[in-house]
Amino acid sequence: xxxxxxxxxxxxxxxxxxxxxxxxxxxxxxxxxxxxxxxxxxxxxxxxxxxxxxxxxxxxxxxxxxxxxxxxxxxxxxxxxxxxxxxxxxxxxxxxxxxxxxxxxxxxxxxxxxxxxxxxxxxxxxxxxxxxxxxxxxxxxxxxxxxxxxxxxxxxxxxxxxxxxxxxxxxxxxxxxxxxxxxxxxxxxxxxxxxxxxxxxxxxxxxxxxxxxxxxxxxxxxxxxxxxxxxxxxxxxxxxxxxxxxxxxxxxxxxxxxxxxxxxxxxxxxxxxxxxxxxxxxxxxxxxxxxxxxxxxxxxxxxxxxxxxxxxxxxxxxxxxxxxxxxxxxxxxxxxxxxxxxxxxxxxxxxxxxxxxxxxxxxxxxxxxxxxxxxxxxxxxxxxxxxxxxxxxxxxxxxxxxxxxxxxxxxxxxxxxxxxxxxxxxxxxxxxxxxxxxxx
Amino acid sequence: xxxxxxxxxxxxxxxxxxxxxxxxxxxxxxxxxxxxxxxxxxxxxxxxxxxxxxxxxxxxxxxxxxxxxxxxxxxxxxxxxxxxxxxxxxxxxxxxxxxxxxxxxxxxxxxxxxxxxxxxxxxxxxxxxxxxxxxxxxxxxxxxxxxxxxxxxxxxxxxxxxxxxxxxxxxxxxxxxxxxxxxxxxxxxxxxxxxxxxxxxxxxxxxxxxxxxxxxxxxxxxxxxxxxxxxxxxxxxxxxxxxxxxxxxxxxxxxxxxxxxxxxxxxxxxxxxxxxxxxxxxxxxxxxxxxxxxxxxxxxxxxxxxxxxxxxxxxxxxxxxxxxxxxxxxxxxxxxxxxxxxxxxxxxxxxxxxxxxxxxxxxxxxxxxxxxxxxxxxxxxxxxxxxxxxxxxxxxxxxxxxxxxxxxxxxxxxxxxxxxxxxxxxxxxxxxxxxxxxxx
Numbered sequence: 001x002x003x004x005x006x007x008x009x010x011x012x013x014x015x016x017x018x019x020x021x022x023x024x025x026x027x028x029x030x031x032x033x034x035x036x037x038x039x040x041x042x043x044x045x046x047x048x049x050x051x052x053x054x055x056x057x058x059x060x061x062x063x064x065x066x067x068x069x070x071x072x073x074x075x076x077x078x079x080x081x082x083x084x085x086x087x088x089x090x091x092x093x094x095x096x097x098x099x100x101x102x103x104x105x106x107x108x109x110x111x112x113x114x115x116x117x118x119x120x121x122x123x124x125x126x127x128x129x130x131x132x133x134x135x136x137x138x139x140x141x142x143x144x145x146x147x148x149x150x151x152x153x154x155x156x157x158x159x160x161x162x163x164x165x166x167x168x169x170x171x172x173x174x175x176x177x178x179x180x181x182x183x184x185x186x187x188x189x190x191x192x193x194x195x196x197x198x199x200x201x202x203x204x205x206x207x208x209x210x211x212x213x214x215x216x217x218x219x220x221x222x223x224x225x226x227x228x229x230x231x232x233x234x235x236x237x238x239x240x241x242x243x244x245x246x247x248x249x250x251x252x253x254x255x256x257x258x259x260x261x262x263x264x265x266x267x268x269x270x271x272x273x274x275x276x277x278x279x280x281x282x283x284x285x286x287x288x289x290x291x292x293x294x295x296x297x298x299x300x301x302x303x304x305x306x307x308x309x310x311x312x313x314x315x316x317x318x319x320x321x322x323x324x325x326x327x328x329x330x331x332x333x334x335x336x337x338x339x340x341x342x343x344x345x346x347x348x349x350x351x352x353x354x355x356x357x358x359x360x361x362x363x364x365x366x367x368x369x370x371x372x373x374x375x376x377x378x379x380x381x382x383x384x385x386x387x388x389x390x391x392x393x394x395x396x397x398x399x400x401x402x403x404x405x406x407x408x409x410x411x412x413x414x415x416x417x418x419x420x421x422x423x424x425x426x427x428x429x430x431x432x433x434x435x436x437x438x439x440x
Numbered sequence: 441x442x443x444x445x446x447x448x449x450x451x452x453x454x455x456x457x458x459x460x461x462x463x464x465x466x467x468x469x470x471x472x473x474x475x476x477x478x479x480x481x482x483x484x485x486x487x488x489x490x491x492x493x494x495x496x497x498x499x500x501x502x503x504x505x506x507x508x509x510x511x512x513x514x515x516x517x518x519x520x521x522x523x524x525x526x527x528x529x530x531x532x533x534x535x536x537x538x539x540x541x542x543x544x545x546x547x548x549x550x551x552x553x554x555x556x557x558x559x560x561x562x563x564x565x566x567x568x569x570x571x572x573x574x575x576x577x578x579x580x581x582x583x584x585x586x587x588x589x590x591x592x593x594x595x596x597x598x599x600x601x602x603x604x605x606x607x608x609x610x611x612x613x614x615x616x617x618x619x620x621x622x623x624x625x626x627x628x629x630x631x632x633x634x635x636x637x638x639x640x641x642x643x644x645x646x647x648x649x650x651x652x653x654x655x656x657x658x659x660x661x662x663x664x665x666x667x668x669x670x671x672x673x674x675x676x677x678x679x680x681x682x683x684x685x686x687x688x689x690x691x692x693x694x695x696x697x698x699x700x701x702x703x704x705x706x707x708x709x710x711x712x713x714x715x716x717x718x719x720x721x722x723x724x725x726x727x728x729x730x731x732x733x734x735x736x737x738x739x740x741x742x743x744x745x746x747x748x749x750x751x752x753x754x755x756x757x758x759x760x761x762x763x764x765x766x767x768x769x770x771x772x773x774x775x776x777x778x779x780x781x782x783x784x785x786x787x788x789x790x791x792x793x794x795x796x797x798x799x800x801x802x803x804x805x806x807x808x809x810x811x812x813x814x815x816x817x818x819x820x821x822x823x824x825x826x827x828x829x830x831x832x833x834x835x836x837x838x839x840x841x842x843x844x845x846x847x848x849x850x851x852x853x854x855x856x857x858x859x860x861x862x863x864x865x866x867x868x869x870x871x872x873x874x875x876x877x878x879x880x
Contacts, residue, residue: 036587036854053495062631081587081854098591147476147521151538191502391842395835402831414476414521 004028004337007094007103009084009271011038011061013319014303015109017326019077023068025334029077030101032094036061036081039132040387042319043396045172047135048261049179050143051403056395058132059388084110088274089296105298105333108271108285109326112304112317115265115282121242122167126262129172138261142180143414145258146192156256162199163257165247167239168264169205170212171354174222176261177203178357181229185358186403202255204234204247206264211354211362213316214369218354218362221371225360239264266317268305280307289344291329298336300329310347319386321347355379444468444777447534447543449524449711451478451501453759454743455549457766459517463508465774469517470541472534476501476521479572480827482759483836485612487575489619490583491843496836498572499828524550528714529736545738545773548711548725549766552744552757555705555722561682562607566702569612578701582620583854585698586632596696602639603697605687607679608704609645610652611794614662616701617643618797621669625798626843642695644674644687646704651794651802653756654809658794658802661811665800679704706757708745720747729784731769738776740769750787759826761787795819 004027008015011033019031040057047054061079069075082096087106094101114130116122127138142164149161164180166173180201189196203210203226209219210226210233223233234249241248246256268283278286278294284307286294291306293299303322308315315321328345335342351365353375361375380400387393444467448455451473459471480497487494501519509515522536527546534541554570556562567578582604589601604620606613620641629636643650643666649659650666650673663673674689681688686696708723718726718734724747726734731746733739743762748755755761768785775782791805793815801815820840827833 036583053493055493055495060627060631063627066630080591082591098588143476148538151520151522187500187503190506191500395838398835 004105005030005103006105006107006333007032007101008107008109009033009087009094010109010111010303010305011035011079012041012109012111012303012322014111014322014326014329015107016061016064017323018107018109018302018330019065019326020068021327021330022333023077024072025076025330025337027076027105027333027337030080030103031061031065031077032080032082032084032096032101033061034081034083035132036079037132038064038388040383040392041130042383043387044129044132044135045175045179047132048129048138048142048176049183050139051179051183052396052399054132054136056392056399057387059392064388084271086272086274089299090275092298103298105336106296106300107329107333108293108299108301108305109303109322110269110271110305112266113269114262115267116262117265119239119242122239122260122262125242125244126167126260128262129176130266140414141259142183146188146195147414149195149198150192158195159198159200160245160256161258162195163202163255164200164259164261165202165204165255165257166261166263167204167247168262169203169207169210169233169235170263172263173203173205173261174210174226175355175357176263177201177226177231178229178355178360181231182357182403200232200257201230202232202234202257204237204239204249206236206238208236210235214352214354214362214364218364218369218371222354222356222362225356225358229356229358266304270305290332290342291325291345292332292342300332302326302329308345308347310349315347318352320350324348353379353382444545445543446470446545446547446773447472447541448547448549449473449527449534450549450551450743450745451475451519452481452549452551452743452762454551454762454766454769455547456501456504457763458547458549458742458770459505459766460508461767461770462773463517464512465516465770465777467516467545467773467777470520470543471501471505471517472520472522472524472536472541473501474521474523475572476519477572478504478828480823480832481570482823483827484569484572484575485615485619487572488569488578488582488616489623490579491619491623492836492839494572494576496832496839497827499832504828524711526712526714529739530715532738543738545776546736546740547769547773548733548739548741548745549743549762550709550711550745552706553709554702555707556702557705559679559682562679562700562702565682565684566607566700568702569616570706580854581699586628586635587854589635589638590632598635599638599640600685600696601698602635603642603695604640604699604701605642605644605695605697606701606703607644607687608702609643609647609650609673609675610703612703613643613645613701614650614666615795615797616703617641617666617671618669618795618800621671622797622843624670640672640697641670642672642674642697644677644679644689646676646678648676650675654792654794654802654804658804658809658811662794662796662802665796665798669796669798706744710745730772730782731765731785732772732782740772742766742769748785748787750789755787758792760790764788793819793822 006027006029008018008031011031022029037058037060043057046052065077082098084096086095092103114128128134145161149158152158166176210222211219226233238250240250242260246254247260248254280286285301287301287306291300302325304317332342353363355361359373359376361379362371363375446467446469448458448471451471462469477498477500483497486492505517522538524536526535532543554568568574585601589598592598606616650662651659666673678690680690682700686694687700688694720726725741727741727746731740742765744757772782793803795801799813799816801819802811803815
């Protein structure tokens with residue numbers, strides 16, 4: 001019998017689902033990731049705003065795999081923690097920083113990374129929020145700004161420290177803005193009562209509405225709601241430059257701000273390959289409807305890495321798409337084992353939800369668009385249900401209840417500067433002041 | 441009326457307690473710490489072994505202070521996050537990296553730091569465990585060693601990765617050894633079943649018994665219990681050299697080990713001062729029985745920083761000592777306000793507990809020494825009670841129940857290499873191997 005070695009690169013939603021769907025397939029499966037944990041990316045913003053412990057949304061991959069193979073005598077899915085350095089389609093090898101692996105079938109599920117859209121200074125000074133480390137670094141930055149601001153006697157520098165600019169009006173930017181307001185209304189109000197009035201929260205969006213993947217009226221509702229919450233929303237505005245102390249807009253306005261949070265663009269996070277592959281925009285890999293690479297019948301690409309259309313429209317890169325593609329790719333690989341013809345992938349859209357925060361959200365299920373507290377509750381419920389591991393689910397639920405019933409967040413640690421990208425760190429000159437108001 | 445500005449440096453057990461005891465004293469109190477959180481040091485080893493989330497044992501100082509001044513109209517205790525760079529007793533100033541503060545009374549409570557006892561290589565290659573960051577770095581190291589070992593085909597290098605050497609047989613070393621065994625018996629057994637038999641856990645102690653601050657028979661029990669748990673205990677053994685791949689003992693034995701955990705020595709973590717101060721051994725400050733510095737009547741030193749005797753014997757540096765000194769120092773400062781004579785500090789020893797792990801511990805209350813499960817339970821109970829914040833207490837309790845009832849630990853993230861001290865990181869040459877057993 002022909003050997004069946006399936007290598008999956010990336011343990012995000014798509015890769016993990018493919019591995020799960022290949023349990024009991026008879027194939028030897030190897031899942032590779034650079035981390036030993038799966039990151040639940042949709043909740044990263046709650047780590048950055050100090051609501052959730054990082055450990056709640058990052059789950060050890062070995063534990064997840066163990067659950068898949070719970071009933072198996074000899075588990076067929078193995079895990080390798082390694083960085084993929086080169087893929088050679090002719091030799092059918094994946095070269096990592098640790099070892100070289102030969103595959104029969106390959107699933108590429110390496111996701112996306114932040115794209116700074118060529119804006120000067122953005123990659124050096126803006127904070128992105130795609131990994132757990134980046135979310136922790138952003139949390140450090142936010143709380144450090146408040147600690148610095150409370151000691152700052154110069155009012156314009158204090159204003160700069162207390163101005164937070166979010167670039168990008170997609171779901172991540174909107175979630176981040178809403179969660180920031182929740183934080184301001186919660187513990188920051190108590191910890192820094194004198195600073196609160198000075199905080200400016202700015203959301204910059206290039207197009208003429210927020211949440212452009214959703215119906216126009218939901219974007220309008222979101223904009224109105226954020227405005228009510230005190231967020232300054234700049235529509236049809238592009239960023240032209242980011243420095244360590246300001247953000248420059250294309251309309252020549254300069255906003256002094258110590259913190260720029262970049263949620264504006266993503267591009268495919270392709271692994272290096274020895275042979276050329278056909279690319280769509282944003283570096284995504286072109287695939288057949290069966291999810292095979294155009295040139296390589298035994299190589300598949302799924303999730304944010306692949307350019308896939310559904311009913312003539314490109315998929316938008318949300319978790320349900322990757323999950324369904326993980327199932328589809330596992331099915332097609334097993335059809336290839338048996339020499340059967342492959343099935344084209346078709347996406348079943350269960351609906352879309354986006355959370356604004358402060359008890360409001362927006363959603364669209366089928367033709368039905370809705371807003372407000374119902375969408376907010378549904379968002380929380382759906383994300384709770386999809387979290388891996390009952391323990392994480394319980395802890396996240398407890399934390400949310402604690403936050404929304406008592407208005408407090410406990411995760412406000414500023415960890416050491418080693419955690420913060422040194423380039424991003426703004427070193428202010430030492431100020432000589434007498435801390436106590438009265439003179440000697 | 442004379443101004444009463446009290447500055448407390450360090451928000452450990454002693455400093456926080458002094459601040460709490462000065463609430464409602466009428467003085468303006470400023471608490472300074474380099475972190476914005478209080479670290480519950482006795483549970484750091486549970487972070488390093490992946491049992492507790494770092495956030496559970498680190499509590500925001502501003503939240504703690506808010507609780508102290510719950511009933512006050514205008515809180516008299518302020519917080520400053522800053523690094524102290526110089527103290528000038530003549531000018532009565534504390535210079536930090538942020539600002540200069542003038543004090544009338546000063547409480548030094550900056551604790552202790554790891555002392556490597558002049559062993560070459562120890563400061564570069566051994567992991568210490570005195571701060572939250574160090575505990576996270578050690579957790580990364582332990583789990584990285586297992587991830588590397590499972591891919592390692594060379595058996596001697598695999599053995600090196602799976603050998604963990606703890607230097608120091610005090611409470612921290614013993615706790616760490618026991619917690620490591622718990623981890624091996626729990627999730628590591630499931631995640632890496634093939635590796636488990638190869639793990640070597642070594643505890644090196646210079647004197648002829650463990651837990652030398654406790655009665656001899658408790659040390660003997662601890663040694664026997666650790667031996668039962670599979671720990672190799674080396675008594676009367678000193679370390680002469682630590683390298684990135686081994687530890688050398690003074691008896692010329694060389695143990696190949698990728699991880700050396702240093703719990704062997706502490707020294708006072710004194711802030712730099714413009715004037716000389718009288719020092720005892722290990723850099724501790726000499727103080728009068730009233731806790732005042734010998735030369736400075738308005739400066740106090742408490743906790744691990746100060747050399748204090750009780751009944752002619754030096755105090756050993758545990759949390760209850762620092763807590764009681766925090767109360768005492770607040771009392772004496774208030775006596776100084778009123779021109780009253782000061783009281784000498786006297787320590788009330790409620791007893792001592794040390795945990796071994798795996799349901800056993802040792803303890804001594806008054807003349808009564810006891811061992812086993814009762815001591816273990818008491819240790820957990822006491823530490824739970826002293827944790828700041830009911831939320832942390834609840835979460836730690838839930839986590840312990842989860843660990844001991846279900847035998848699982850969820851915090852096994854290997855965060856990015858930025859978290860690990862780069863000097864400590866051992867870069868192994870890339871190995872070219874075929875991951876799947878069968879050949880093509």
